[in-house]
Amino acid sequence: MQTQPECLECFLRQSMLTAQKVTDNQDLVFETVQEVSKLLPTFSQQLTPAVSATLVNKAAAEYLQVIDPFKEEKESYNRLALKIYPLLKEYVDQAKDKLYTAVRVAAIGNALDLSVVDKIDIDDLFAILPDTDFAIDHYTHFLSDVSEAKHILYLGDNAGEIVFDRVLIESLPTGCTTFAVKSGPVVNDVTYADAYQVGLDKVTRVIDTGIDYAGIPLNLCSQDFRNHFERSDLIISKGQANYETLSNTDANIYFVLKTKCNCVSRDLGVQKGDIVIKSQRAGGSL
DSSP states (O other): OOOOHHHHHHHHHHHHHHHHHHOOOHHHHHHHHHHHHTTGGGOOTTSOHHHHHHHHHHHHHHHHTOSOTTHHHHHHHHHHHHHHHHHHHHHHHTSSSHHHHHHHHHHHHTTOOTTTOSOOOHHHHHHHGGGOOEEEEOHHHHHHHHHHOSOEEEEOOBTTHHHHHHHHHTTSOTTOEEEEEBSSOOTTBOBHHHHHHTTGGGTSEEEEOSSOOSSOOTTTSOHHHHHHHHHOSEEEEESHHHHHHHTTOOSOEEEEEEOOSHHHHHHHTSOTTOEEEEESSSTTOO
């Protein structure tokens, strides 16, 4: 998926959000956005939005002289999500189709994206679970592939959200899942520290992509990660950035996400705010 005109406005807004995590000095926030805006003329439309956004966030962090502007909020959202983990587990355990319900839980958890919104009420996410259905529902294909899969690669997205991911991982066949995190901080994307904080390492193997970039730009990822990617017979891809960077690959990927911008919604053919489980190979079938 290539960068769209609307993405330019989003890049500047993300740089502002990053600055506001670090300082209350509005002059510094203004200067940070100005500094980042110098990058925009250098971007190729052929870049994915996720890669361009990473360059924006790196530039903002460098100007602000911070390594991880979202560190405290990531830790906070991990703790908040852990508090409702027992409720999420109970909700899944009581469901008629536990795996399907766990996928819905994971999809709704994708709302926890601090690059899009400043504050999120996790309790609200739990409250909407019963009334939220998939706009694209390739679960039947997913169930069939899960039953045959020996190596499942789960591509994580955001801190806090990974508690919702843990619920899905615990609903998958035991011992066949590997969870991928980023090798360094980028916005509120999940890193090893986040995975360990919520106990993901206790239920699955955890590896990293080899890069501190949003999404999964395979050409930039480490060879070790690419080896994992290529030998996986089922890949679960969480979030918009992963969709943006992998939507043109031919791997057996299931995109599980909540659409949070017009560009991704338009590309998927759904409404902004919808959740989807979309098979890369199932085409337009539901």
